[in-house]
Amino acid sequence: MMSLIVSSRNCSHAVRISGCCFWSDPARRKVIKLDLSRAALRLSQRFVPQVRILNYSGSGIETTFTQGEDACLASLVPTLSSPPANATSLLIVGALADVVEDQFRRVFDALGIGPVSFLPARNASSMPSVGQNTLFLLAQPFLADTVSALEERGAQRLAALFPLGVEGTTAWLWSAAQAFGVSRDQFDRVTLPARLRAERALGRYCDQLGGRSIFLFPDSQLEIPMARFLSRELGMTLTEVGTPYLHREHMAEELALLPAGVCLTEGQDVDRQLDRCRAARPDIAVCGLGLANPLEAEGITTKWSIELVFTPIQGFEQAADLAELFARPLIRRAKLVA
Protein backbone atom coordinates (compact mmCIF):
# COMPACT_ATOMS: atom_id res chain seq x y z
CA MET A 1 0.00 0.00 0.00
CA MET A 2 1.33 3.41 -0.77
CA SER A 3 0.70 6.32 1.46
CA LEU A 4 -0.29 9.89 0.94
CA ILE A 5 1.52 12.33 -1.29
CA VAL A 6 0.40 15.91 -1.28
CA SER A 7 2.02 18.41 -3.56
CA SER A 8 1.26 21.91 -2.52
CA ARG A 9 2.23 24.82 -0.37
CA ASN A 10 -1.13 25.92 0.90
CA CYS A 11 -3.06 22.77 1.57
CA SER A 12 -0.76 21.57 4.31
CA HIS A 13 -3.61 20.00 6.22
CA ALA A 14 -4.59 17.03 4.14
CA VAL A 15 -5.59 13.76 5.68
CA ARG A 16 -3.29 10.79 5.91
CA ILE A 17 -4.76 7.54 4.71
CA SER A 18 -2.56 4.75 3.57
CA GLY A 19 -3.29 3.53 0.05
CA CYS A 20 -4.66 6.79 -1.19
CA CYS A 21 -2.85 9.41 -3.19
CA PHE A 22 -4.28 12.90 -3.14
CA TRP A 23 -3.39 15.38 -5.76
CA SER A 24 -3.96 18.81 -4.50
CA ASP A 25 -4.68 21.87 -6.51
CA PRO A 26 -3.14 24.93 -4.94
CA ALA A 27 -3.89 28.54 -5.65
CA ARG A 28 -1.85 29.03 -8.78
CA ARG A 29 -3.28 26.04 -10.55
CA LYS A 30 -6.69 27.26 -9.52
CA VAL A 31 -6.14 30.48 -11.41
CA ILE A 32 -4.46 28.81 -14.38
CA LYS A 33 -7.30 26.29 -14.41
CA LEU A 34 -5.13 23.29 -15.08
CA ASP A 35 -7.50 20.35 -15.27
CA LEU A 36 -6.19 18.09 -12.55
CA SER A 37 -9.47 16.28 -12.13
CA ARG A 38 -9.25 14.71 -15.59
CA ALA A 39 -5.60 13.85 -15.08
CA ALA A 40 -6.42 12.24 -11.73
CA LEU A 41 -9.25 10.25 -13.28
CA ARG A 42 -7.01 8.93 -16.05
CA LEU A 43 -4.25 7.99 -13.60
CA SER A 44 -6.74 6.34 -11.30
CA GLN A 45 -8.08 4.16 -14.11
CA ARG A 46 -4.54 3.04 -14.76
CA PHE A 47 -3.52 2.23 -11.19
CA VAL A 48 -6.74 1.17 -9.49
CA PRO A 49 -7.15 -0.84 -7.26
CA GLN A 50 -3.62 -0.50 -5.81
CA VAL A 51 -3.64 3.26 -5.73
CA ARG A 52 -6.55 5.58 -6.11
CA ILE A 53 -5.76 9.10 -7.31
CA LEU A 54 -8.13 11.84 -6.31
CA ASN A 55 -8.09 15.50 -7.09
CA TYR A 56 -9.05 18.19 -4.62
CA SER A 57 -8.53 21.91 -4.29
CA GLY A 58 -6.04 23.00 -1.66
CA SER A 59 -6.30 26.51 -2.89
CA GLY A 60 -5.07 29.33 -0.72
CA ILE A 61 -7.57 31.63 -2.34
CA GLU A 62 -10.26 29.93 -0.29
CA THR A 63 -10.43 30.34 3.46
CA THR A 64 -7.88 28.65 5.65
CA PHE A 65 -5.64 25.63 6.12
CA THR A 66 -8.17 23.34 7.79
CA GLN A 67 -10.24 23.77 4.65
CA GLY A 68 -7.67 21.46 3.08
CA GLU A 69 -8.94 18.61 5.26
CA ASP A 70 -12.51 19.44 4.30
CA ALA A 71 -11.75 19.51 0.57
CA CYS A 72 -9.76 16.30 0.87
CA LEU A 73 -12.53 14.41 2.68
CA ALA A 74 -15.21 15.83 0.39
CA SER A 75 -13.27 14.47 -2.60
CA LEU A 76 -13.40 11.00 -1.03
CA VAL A 77 -17.15 10.91 -0.44
CA PRO A 78 -18.24 10.16 -4.04
CA THR A 79 -15.84 7.20 -4.10
CA LEU A 80 -17.41 5.54 -1.04
CA SER A 81 -19.50 2.44 -1.64
CA SER A 82 -23.21 2.18 -0.80
CA PRO A 83 -24.13 0.06 2.24
CA PRO A 84 -26.56 -2.85 2.19
CA ALA A 85 -30.15 -1.63 2.67
CA ASN A 86 -31.86 -1.22 6.05
CA ALA A 87 -28.75 -1.24 8.22
CA THR A 88 -28.49 1.98 10.19
CA SER A 89 -24.87 2.80 10.81
CA LEU A 90 -22.90 5.56 12.47
CA LEU A 91 -20.13 7.42 10.67
CA ILE A 92 -17.66 9.64 12.53
CA VAL A 93 -16.42 12.34 10.19
CA GLY A 94 -13.12 14.20 10.57
CA ALA A 95 -9.53 13.09 11.10
CA LEU A 96 -8.81 11.95 14.65
CA ALA A 97 -5.67 10.60 16.26
CA ASP A 98 -5.65 6.81 16.33
CA VAL A 99 -5.72 6.80 20.13
CA VAL A 100 -8.84 8.99 20.17
CA GLU A 101 -10.53 6.88 17.52
CA ASP A 102 -9.86 3.74 19.58
CA GLN A 103 -11.31 5.34 22.72
CA PHE A 104 -14.48 6.42 20.91
CA ARG A 105 -14.85 2.99 19.35
CA ARG A 106 -14.72 1.38 22.81
CA VAL A 107 -17.39 3.77 24.13
CA PHE A 108 -19.69 3.12 21.17
CA ASP A 109 -19.18 -0.63 21.63
CA ALA A 110 -20.04 -0.38 25.32
CA LEU A 111 -23.17 1.59 24.45
CA GLY A 112 -24.17 -1.01 21.90
CA ILE A 113 -24.04 1.49 19.05
CA GLY A 114 -22.97 0.11 15.72
CA PRO A 115 -21.76 -0.51 13.18
CA VAL A 116 -19.46 2.51 13.59
CA SER A 117 -16.99 3.60 10.95
CA PHE A 118 -14.67 6.55 10.57
CA LEU A 119 -14.04 8.93 7.68
CA PRO A 120 -11.16 8.97 6.93
CA ALA A 121 -10.47 5.31 7.62
CA ARG A 122 -6.93 4.42 8.56
CA ASN A 123 -6.49 2.45 5.39
CA ALA A 124 -7.81 3.13 1.90
CA SER A 125 -8.96 -0.47 1.56
CA SER A 126 -11.27 -0.16 4.56
CA MET A 127 -13.09 3.05 3.70
CA PRO A 128 -16.63 3.30 5.07
CA SER A 129 -19.74 3.01 2.99
CA VAL A 130 -22.35 5.73 3.01
CA GLY A 131 -26.04 5.87 2.14
CA GLN A 132 -29.56 6.75 3.30
CA ASN A 133 -29.24 4.83 6.55
CA THR A 134 -26.00 6.46 7.52
CA LEU A 135 -26.10 8.81 10.49
CA PHE A 136 -23.00 10.87 10.96
CA LEU A 137 -21.38 12.93 13.67
CA LEU A 138 -18.79 15.59 12.96
CA ALA A 139 -15.59 15.17 14.94
CA GLN A 140 -14.14 18.39 13.49
CA PRO A 141 -15.95 21.70 13.10
CA PHE A 142 -14.56 22.74 9.71
CA LEU A 143 -16.12 20.19 7.34
CA ALA A 144 -18.86 22.10 5.52
CA ASP A 145 -18.12 20.67 2.04
CA THR A 146 -17.79 17.13 3.37
CA VAL A 147 -21.19 17.48 5.05
CA SER A 148 -22.77 18.60 1.76
CA ALA A 149 -21.20 15.67 -0.07
CA LEU A 150 -22.43 13.20 2.57
CA GLU A 151 -25.92 14.68 2.55
CA GLU A 152 -26.00 14.29 -1.22
CA ARG A 153 -25.47 10.58 -0.63
CA GLY A 154 -28.50 10.60 1.67
CA ALA A 155 -26.64 10.51 4.98
CA GLN A 156 -28.01 12.49 7.92
CA ARG A 157 -26.01 14.71 10.23
CA LEU A 158 -26.61 14.36 13.95
CA ALA A 159 -26.51 17.88 15.36
CA ALA A 160 -24.34 18.04 18.44
CA LEU A 161 -21.64 19.94 20.28
CA PHE A 162 -18.14 19.01 19.18
CA PRO A 163 -16.29 16.49 21.36
CA LEU A 164 -14.06 18.99 23.14
CA GLY A 165 -14.09 19.00 26.93
CA VAL A 166 -16.36 16.95 29.19
CA GLU A 167 -19.52 18.80 28.26
CA GLY A 168 -18.83 18.66 24.54
CA THR A 169 -17.86 14.99 24.53
CA THR A 170 -20.89 14.03 26.64
CA ALA A 171 -23.30 15.89 24.35
CA TRP A 172 -21.62 14.47 21.25
CA LEU A 173 -21.85 10.89 22.47
CA TRP A 174 -25.39 11.43 23.79
CA SER A 175 -26.52 12.62 20.39
CA ALA A 176 -25.45 9.28 18.89
CA ALA A 177 -26.88 7.37 21.85
CA GLN A 178 -30.31 8.96 21.36
CA ALA A 179 -30.29 8.19 17.65
CA PHE A 180 -29.57 4.54 18.42
CA GLY A 181 -32.15 4.27 21.22
CA VAL A 182 -29.75 4.04 24.15
CA SER A 183 -31.41 4.96 27.47
CA ARG A 184 -30.01 7.73 29.65
CA ASP A 185 -29.40 5.21 32.42
CA GLN A 186 -27.37 2.98 30.16
CA PHE A 187 -25.54 6.04 28.77
CA ASP A 188 -24.63 7.27 32.24
CA ARG A 189 -23.56 3.81 33.36
CA VAL A 190 -21.11 3.59 30.48
CA THR A 191 -19.82 7.16 30.37
CA LEU A 192 -19.96 8.37 33.98
CA PRO A 193 -16.64 6.95 35.18
CA ALA A 194 -14.77 8.63 32.31
CA ARG A 195 -16.71 11.87 32.78
CA LEU A 196 -15.91 12.02 36.50
CA ARG A 197 -12.27 11.21 35.87
CA ALA A 198 -12.06 13.97 33.25
CA GLU A 199 -13.77 16.49 35.53
CA ARG A 200 -11.31 15.73 38.32
CA ALA A 201 -8.39 16.14 35.93
CA LEU A 202 -9.79 19.44 34.69
CA GLY A 203 -10.20 20.79 38.24
CA ARG A 204 -6.48 21.45 38.53
CA TYR A 205 -6.58 23.70 35.46
CA CYS A 206 -9.65 25.62 36.63
CA ASP A 207 -7.46 27.12 39.35
CA GLN A 208 -4.79 28.13 36.84
CA LEU A 209 -7.02 29.35 34.05
CA GLY A 210 -10.24 30.47 35.76
CA GLY A 211 -10.82 34.22 35.40
CA ARG A 212 -8.02 34.61 32.85
CA SER A 213 -8.85 36.35 29.57
CA ILE A 214 -8.28 34.87 26.15
CA PHE A 215 -8.33 36.33 22.63
CA LEU A 216 -8.72 33.91 19.73
CA PHE A 217 -7.43 35.08 16.36
CA PRO A 218 -9.16 33.46 13.38
CA ASP A 219 -6.98 30.63 12.12
CA SER A 220 -7.84 26.97 12.70
CA GLN A 221 -11.68 27.09 12.55
CA LEU A 222 -11.63 25.33 15.94
CA GLU A 223 -12.14 28.66 17.67
CA ILE A 224 -15.85 28.47 18.51
CA PRO A 225 -16.00 25.05 20.22
CA MET A 226 -12.69 25.90 21.86
CA ALA A 227 -14.13 29.13 23.24
CA ARG A 228 -17.18 27.27 24.55
CA PHE A 229 -14.93 24.80 26.39
CA LEU A 230 -12.64 27.49 27.79
CA SER A 231 -15.46 29.66 29.09
CA ARG A 232 -17.81 26.99 30.42
CA GLU A 233 -15.45 24.35 31.78
CA LEU A 234 -12.46 26.46 32.81
CA GLY A 235 -14.12 29.78 33.62
CA MET A 236 -12.01 31.82 31.21
CA THR A 237 -13.15 35.21 29.93
CA LEU A 238 -13.50 35.46 26.15
CA THR A 239 -12.10 38.77 24.96
CA GLU A 240 -12.77 38.02 21.31
CA VAL A 241 -13.56 34.87 19.36
CA GLY A 242 -12.43 35.18 15.76
CA THR A 243 -13.14 32.53 13.17
CA PRO A 244 -12.06 32.53 9.51
CA TYR A 245 -15.49 31.31 8.47
CA LEU A 246 -18.72 30.90 10.41
CA HIS A 247 -21.10 28.09 9.49
CA ARG A 248 -24.15 29.04 11.57
CA GLU A 249 -25.97 25.75 11.06
CA HIS A 250 -23.09 23.47 12.05
CA MET A 251 -22.23 25.81 14.91
CA ALA A 252 -25.79 26.33 16.20
CA GLU A 253 -25.36 24.17 19.34
CA GLU A 254 -21.98 25.73 20.09
CA LEU A 255 -23.11 29.32 19.56
CA ALA A 256 -26.06 28.80 21.94
CA LEU A 257 -23.60 28.03 24.73
CA LEU A 258 -21.25 30.98 24.28
CA PRO A 259 -21.70 33.68 26.92
CA ALA A 260 -24.22 36.37 26.04
CA GLY A 261 -22.67 39.39 24.34
CA VAL A 262 -19.45 37.57 23.38
CA CYS A 263 -17.43 39.39 20.72
CA LEU A 264 -17.60 37.03 17.75
CA THR A 265 -15.84 38.03 14.52
CA GLU A 266 -15.71 36.34 11.15
CA GLY A 267 -12.97 36.78 8.56
CA GLN A 268 -9.54 38.36 8.54
CA ASP A 269 -8.51 41.91 9.08
CA VAL A 270 -5.36 41.20 10.94
CA ASP A 271 -4.27 44.80 11.56
CA ARG A 272 -7.55 45.70 13.20
CA GLN A 273 -7.58 42.46 15.16
CA LEU A 274 -4.10 43.25 16.41
CA ASP A 275 -5.29 46.72 17.46
CA ARG A 276 -8.12 45.20 19.48
CA CYS A 277 -5.82 42.57 20.99
CA ARG A 278 -3.29 45.20 22.05
CA ALA A 279 -6.02 47.33 23.57
CA ALA A 280 -7.52 44.40 25.47
CA ARG A 281 -4.18 42.94 26.67
CA PRO A 282 -5.58 39.41 27.15
CA ASP A 283 -3.79 36.89 29.38
CA ILE A 284 -3.44 34.59 26.34
CA ALA A 285 -3.82 35.13 22.61
CA VAL A 286 -4.39 32.07 20.41
CA CYS A 287 -2.95 32.85 17.01
CA GLY A 288 -1.20 31.58 13.91
CA LEU A 289 2.56 31.09 13.97
CA GLY A 290 3.21 34.32 12.08
CA LEU A 291 1.79 36.52 14.83
CA ALA A 292 3.18 34.68 17.84
CA ASN A 293 6.67 36.17 18.16
CA PRO A 294 5.56 39.77 17.51
CA LEU A 295 2.82 39.42 20.16
CA GLU A 296 5.22 37.81 22.62
CA ALA A 297 7.60 40.71 22.02
CA GLU A 298 4.80 43.04 23.04
CA GLY A 299 4.35 41.10 26.27
CA ILE A 300 1.25 39.13 25.25
CA THR A 301 1.38 35.40 26.00
CA THR A 302 0.51 33.28 22.99
CA LYS A 303 -0.65 29.81 22.06
CA TRP A 304 -0.15 28.51 18.53
CA SER A 305 -3.50 27.57 17.06
CA ILE A 306 -1.92 24.91 14.88
CA GLU A 307 -1.07 22.88 17.99
CA LEU A 308 -4.79 22.49 18.59
CA VAL A 309 -5.16 20.82 15.21
CA PHE A 310 -2.24 18.42 15.57
CA THR A 311 -2.68 17.41 19.22
CA PRO A 312 -5.19 14.74 20.27
CA ILE A 313 -7.72 16.91 22.12
CA GLN A 314 -11.09 15.23 21.60
CA GLY A 315 -12.85 13.04 24.13
CA PHE A 316 -12.90 12.62 27.91
CA GLU A 317 -9.34 11.34 28.28
CA GLN A 318 -7.95 14.34 26.39
CA ALA A 319 -10.00 17.08 28.11
CA ALA A 320 -7.28 17.84 30.63
CA ASP A 321 -4.59 17.69 27.93
CA LEU A 322 -6.53 20.34 26.06
CA ALA A 323 -6.68 22.54 29.15
CA GLU A 324 -2.97 22.03 29.70
CA LEU A 325 -2.22 23.40 26.23
CA PHE A 326 -3.52 26.74 27.48
CA ALA A 327 -1.99 26.54 30.96
CA ARG A 328 1.52 25.85 29.65
CA PRO A 329 2.22 29.25 28.05
CA LEU A 330 1.08 30.98 31.24
CA ILE A 331 3.40 28.85 33.34
CA ARG A 332 6.26 29.57 30.96
CA ARG A 333 5.56 33.30 31.11
CA ALA A 334 5.45 33.20 34.92
CA LYS A 335 8.81 31.41 35.02
CA LEU A 336 10.38 33.91 32.63
CA VAL A 337 9.17 36.85 34.70
CA ALA A 338 10.31 35.30 38.00
Add this chain to the structure above:
Amino acid sequence: MKAPPHVGAMRVATGMKGLHYVLHAPQGDTYADLLFTMIERRDQRPPVTYTTFAARDLGGDTAELFKTAAQEAYTRFQPQAMIVGASCTGSLIQDDPGGLARALNLPIPVIAIDLPAYQRKENWGAAETFYQLVRALAGPSMPAPGTSKPSRPEGRRPTCNLLGPSALGFRHRDDIAEITQLLGKLGIDVNVTAPMGATPADLARLGDADFNVVLYPEIAGQAASWLQRTCDQPFTKTIPIGVTATRAFIAEVGDLAGIDVNAVLDSEDR
Protein backbone atom coordinates in the same frame (compact mmCIF):
# COMPACT_ATOMS: atom_id res chain seq x y z
CA MET B 1 17.13 30.22 -2.31
CA LYS B 2 14.10 28.73 -3.95
CA ALA B 3 11.30 31.05 -2.86
CA PRO B 4 9.41 33.09 -5.45
CA PRO B 5 10.75 36.59 -6.21
CA HIS B 6 8.23 38.49 -4.09
CA VAL B 7 9.82 36.87 -1.03
CA GLY B 8 13.07 38.54 -2.12
CA ALA B 9 11.20 41.85 -2.22
CA MET B 10 9.90 41.12 1.28
CA ARG B 11 13.45 40.49 2.49
CA VAL B 12 14.48 43.94 1.30
CA ALA B 13 11.37 45.66 2.68
CA THR B 14 11.62 43.87 6.02
CA GLY B 15 15.30 44.74 6.35
CA MET B 16 14.54 48.42 5.89
CA LYS B 17 12.79 50.92 8.16
CA GLY B 18 10.07 53.33 7.06
CA LEU B 19 9.25 51.35 3.93
CA HIS B 20 6.00 49.48 3.34
CA TYR B 21 5.22 46.76 0.79
CA VAL B 22 1.69 46.33 -0.51
CA LEU B 23 1.38 42.95 -2.13
CA HIS B 24 -1.50 41.84 -4.30
CA ALA B 25 -1.80 38.30 -3.01
CA PRO B 26 -4.45 35.78 -1.98
CA GLN B 27 -4.84 34.73 1.62
CA GLY B 28 -2.85 31.55 0.99
CA ASP B 29 0.25 33.60 0.15
CA THR B 30 0.32 35.34 3.53
CA TYR B 31 2.30 32.41 4.93
CA ALA B 32 5.42 34.47 4.17
CA ASP B 33 4.94 36.32 7.48
CA LEU B 34 5.95 33.11 9.14
CA LEU B 35 9.37 33.04 7.53
CA PHE B 36 10.31 36.28 9.19
CA THR B 37 8.75 35.94 12.61
CA MET B 38 9.49 32.26 13.15
CA ILE B 39 12.68 31.47 11.23
CA GLU B 40 14.43 34.76 11.84
CA ARG B 41 12.57 35.23 15.15
CA ARG B 42 11.80 38.86 14.38
CA ASP B 43 9.83 40.67 17.02
CA GLN B 44 7.72 42.48 14.43
CA ARG B 45 5.66 41.38 11.49
CA PRO B 46 7.25 42.21 8.15
CA PRO B 47 6.00 45.59 6.83
CA VAL B 48 3.83 43.88 4.24
CA THR B 49 0.13 44.39 3.59
CA TYR B 50 -1.59 41.68 1.58
CA THR B 51 -4.76 42.34 -0.32
CA THR B 52 -5.82 38.76 0.61
CA PHE B 53 -8.34 38.41 -2.16
CA ALA B 54 -10.47 35.28 -1.95
CA ALA B 55 -11.98 33.08 -4.62
CA ARG B 56 -15.27 34.98 -4.44
CA ASP B 57 -13.43 38.26 -5.22
CA LEU B 58 -12.16 36.98 -8.55
CA GLY B 59 -15.50 37.71 -10.21
CA GLY B 60 -15.59 41.19 -8.66
CA ASP B 61 -13.27 44.12 -8.43
CA THR B 62 -9.89 42.95 -7.16
CA ALA B 63 -8.38 46.23 -8.41
CA GLU B 64 -10.53 48.19 -5.98
CA LEU B 65 -9.41 45.78 -3.25
CA PHE B 66 -5.80 46.65 -4.03
CA LYS B 67 -6.43 50.39 -3.94
CA THR B 68 -8.20 50.15 -0.59
CA ALA B 69 -5.38 48.04 0.86
CA ALA B 70 -2.71 50.49 -0.37
CA GLN B 71 -4.59 53.52 0.95
CA GLU B 72 -5.20 51.89 4.33
CA ALA B 73 -1.58 50.75 4.60
CA TYR B 74 -0.42 54.31 3.98
CA THR B 75 -2.81 55.73 6.57
CA ARG B 76 -1.94 53.13 9.19
CA PHE B 77 1.83 52.80 8.81
CA GLN B 78 2.76 56.29 7.50
CA PRO B 79 5.82 55.01 5.61
CA GLN B 80 8.40 57.30 3.94
CA ALA B 81 8.03 55.27 0.75
CA MET B 82 6.02 52.33 -0.52
CA ILE B 83 6.69 49.48 -2.90
CA VAL B 84 3.83 47.69 -4.62
CA GLY B 85 3.63 44.45 -6.55
CA ALA B 86 1.95 41.10 -6.94
CA SER B 87 2.73 37.62 -5.67
CA CYS B 88 2.77 34.63 -8.01
CA THR B 89 -0.98 34.08 -7.89
CA GLY B 90 -1.61 37.81 -7.69
CA SER B 91 0.29 38.45 -10.92
CA LEU B 92 -2.01 36.09 -12.82
CA ILE B 93 -5.02 38.34 -12.42
CA GLN B 94 -3.12 41.19 -14.10
CA ASP B 95 -4.36 44.13 -12.05
CA ASP B 96 -1.31 46.43 -12.51
CA PRO B 97 -0.55 47.34 -8.89
CA GLY B 98 1.85 50.11 -10.01
CA GLY B 99 -0.77 51.94 -12.03
CA LEU B 100 -3.41 51.49 -9.35
CA ALA B 101 -1.12 52.82 -6.64
CA ARG B 102 -0.13 55.86 -8.74
CA ALA B 103 -3.82 56.65 -9.18
CA LEU B 104 -4.07 57.05 -5.41
CA ASN B 105 -1.72 60.08 -5.52
CA LEU B 106 -0.08 59.28 -2.21
CA PRO B 107 2.27 62.01 -0.98
CA ILE B 108 5.24 59.60 -0.84
CA PRO B 109 7.33 57.83 -3.47
CA VAL B 110 5.48 54.71 -4.63
CA ILE B 111 7.67 52.28 -6.53
CA ALA B 112 6.20 49.47 -8.59
CA ILE B 113 8.24 46.28 -8.45
CA ASP B 114 7.43 44.03 -11.36
CA LEU B 115 8.65 40.53 -10.59
CA PRO B 116 8.18 37.73 -13.12
CA ALA B 117 7.01 35.14 -10.63
CA TYR B 118 7.30 32.14 -12.90
CA GLN B 119 10.71 32.84 -14.41
CA ARG B 120 12.74 34.16 -11.46
CA LYS B 121 13.56 33.29 -7.88
CA GLU B 122 14.01 34.93 -4.51
CA ASN B 123 17.51 36.38 -4.91
CA TRP B 124 16.63 37.90 -8.24
CA GLY B 125 13.54 39.46 -6.65
CA ALA B 126 15.62 40.94 -3.83
CA ALA B 127 18.22 42.36 -6.26
CA GLU B 128 15.58 43.86 -8.54
CA THR B 129 13.71 45.39 -5.61
CA PHE B 130 16.83 46.92 -4.10
CA TYR B 131 17.92 48.26 -7.48
CA GLN B 132 14.52 49.84 -8.17
CA LEU B 133 14.52 51.39 -4.70
CA VAL B 134 18.02 52.82 -5.13
CA ARG B 135 17.19 54.20 -8.58
CA ALA B 136 13.97 55.80 -7.43
CA LEU B 137 15.19 57.17 -4.10
CA ALA B 138 18.86 58.00 -4.76
CA GLY B 139 18.29 59.00 -8.40
CA PRO B 140 17.09 62.56 -7.70
CA SER B 141 20.27 63.42 -5.74
CA MET B 142 22.68 61.97 -8.30
CA PRO B 143 25.08 64.36 -10.08
CA ALA B 144 24.11 65.48 -13.58
CA PRO B 145 25.62 63.29 -16.30
CA GLY B 146 29.07 64.49 -17.33
CA THR B 147 29.91 66.20 -14.03
CA SER B 148 32.97 64.74 -12.37
CA LYS B 149 32.95 63.71 -8.77
CA PRO B 150 34.53 66.24 -6.34
CA SER B 151 37.57 64.77 -4.64
CA ARG B 152 37.45 63.94 -0.97
CA PRO B 153 38.33 66.97 1.22
CA GLU B 154 41.74 66.78 2.93
CA GLY B 155 41.58 65.27 6.40
CA ARG B 156 38.15 63.62 6.02
CA ARG B 157 38.14 59.86 6.51
CA PRO B 158 37.03 57.88 3.45
CA THR B 159 33.47 56.57 3.53
CA CYS B 160 31.67 53.65 1.94
CA ASN B 161 28.22 52.13 1.83
CA LEU B 162 27.68 48.57 2.98
CA LEU B 163 25.33 47.06 0.44
CA GLY B 164 23.35 43.84 0.38
CA PRO B 165 22.43 42.73 3.92
CA SER B 166 18.72 42.02 4.15
CA ALA B 167 16.21 40.34 6.42
CA LEU B 168 16.22 36.55 6.45
CA GLY B 169 19.79 36.49 5.17
CA PHE B 170 22.20 33.98 6.62
CA ARG B 171 24.06 35.82 9.43
CA HIS B 172 23.66 39.21 7.74
CA ARG B 173 23.29 40.95 11.08
CA ASP B 174 26.57 39.50 12.32
CA ASP B 175 28.34 40.29 9.05
CA ILE B 176 27.37 43.96 9.31
CA ALA B 177 28.88 44.21 12.79
CA GLU B 178 32.05 42.39 11.76
CA ILE B 179 32.70 44.31 8.52
CA THR B 180 31.80 47.71 10.01
CA GLN B 181 34.35 47.07 12.75
CA LEU B 182 36.99 45.97 10.25
CA LEU B 183 36.43 49.03 8.07
CA GLY B 184 36.64 51.27 11.14
CA LYS B 185 39.99 49.74 11.98
CA LEU B 186 41.16 50.56 8.46
CA GLY B 187 40.07 54.18 8.95
CA ILE B 188 36.94 54.00 6.81
CA ASP B 189 33.50 55.14 7.96
CA VAL B 190 30.24 53.56 6.83
CA ASN B 191 27.95 56.13 5.24
CA VAL B 192 24.85 53.93 4.82
CA THR B 193 24.22 50.23 5.37
CA ALA B 194 21.39 49.07 3.11
CA PRO B 195 18.88 47.60 2.80
CA MET B 196 19.22 46.29 6.38
CA GLY B 197 18.47 49.09 8.83
CA ALA B 198 18.22 51.84 6.19
CA THR B 199 15.29 54.20 5.69
CA PRO B 200 14.20 55.51 2.27
CA ALA B 201 15.83 58.83 3.30
CA ASP B 202 19.12 56.98 3.91
CA LEU B 203 19.00 55.56 0.38
CA ALA B 204 18.76 59.12 -0.96
CA ARG B 205 22.25 59.85 0.40
CA LEU B 206 24.01 56.75 -0.94
CA GLY B 207 25.84 59.02 -3.39
CA ASP B 208 27.73 60.74 -0.56
CA ALA B 209 30.07 57.76 -0.09
CA ASP B 210 33.41 57.35 -1.86
CA PHE B 211 32.83 53.71 -2.78
CA ASN B 212 30.62 50.69 -2.08
CA VAL B 213 31.30 47.46 -0.26
CA VAL B 214 29.12 44.78 -1.82
CA LEU B 215 28.75 42.07 0.77
CA TYR B 216 26.18 40.03 -1.14
CA PRO B 217 26.40 40.57 -4.90
CA GLU B 218 23.30 38.39 -5.40
CA ILE B 219 21.31 41.16 -3.74
CA ALA B 220 23.31 44.36 -4.22
CA GLY B 221 25.24 43.71 -7.45
CA GLN B 222 22.73 45.36 -9.73
CA ALA B 223 22.32 48.44 -7.53
CA ALA B 224 26.11 48.76 -7.13
CA SER B 225 26.65 48.67 -10.91
CA TRP B 226 24.08 51.41 -11.34
CA LEU B 227 25.76 53.53 -8.65
CA GLN B 228 29.10 53.05 -10.37
CA ARG B 229 27.68 54.20 -13.69
CA THR B 230 25.64 57.06 -12.25
CA CYS B 231 27.88 58.59 -9.59
CA ASP B 232 31.25 57.07 -10.24
CA GLN B 233 31.31 54.93 -7.10
CA PRO B 234 33.53 51.88 -7.52
CA PHE B 235 32.59 48.74 -5.59
CA THR B 236 34.37 45.77 -4.09
CA LYS B 237 34.38 42.44 -5.91
CA THR B 238 35.97 40.33 -3.19
CA ILE B 239 33.71 38.60 -0.67
CA PRO B 240 35.47 38.50 2.69
CA ILE B 241 34.86 34.87 3.57
CA GLY B 242 37.88 33.02 4.95
CA VAL B 243 41.33 34.36 5.82
CA THR B 244 42.72 34.65 2.29
CA ALA B 245 39.66 36.34 0.87
CA THR B 246 39.43 38.67 3.86
CA ARG B 247 43.03 39.78 3.32
CA ALA B 248 42.31 40.28 -0.38
CA PHE B 249 39.20 42.24 0.60
CA ILE B 250 41.25 44.51 2.90
CA ALA B 251 43.72 45.13 0.07
CA GLU B 252 40.91 45.90 -2.38
CA VAL B 253 39.23 48.27 0.07
CA GLY B 254 42.58 49.98 0.64
CA ASP B 255 42.91 50.57 -3.11
CA LEU B 256 39.38 51.95 -3.46
CA ALA B 257 39.77 54.20 -0.41
CA GLY B 258 43.29 55.29 -1.34
CA ILE B 259 44.71 54.36 2.02
CA ASP B 260 47.59 52.21 3.19
CA VAL B 261 46.28 49.02 4.77
CA ASN B 262 49.61 47.27 5.26
CA ALA B 263 49.75 48.08 8.95
CA VAL B 264 46.45 46.26 9.52
CA LEU B 265 47.43 43.33 7.29
CA ASP B 266 50.77 43.02 9.13
CA SER B 267 49.14 43.16 12.54
CA GLU B 268 46.77 40.36 11.50
CA ASP B 269 49.80 38.24 10.61
CA ARG B 270 50.90 37.97 14.18
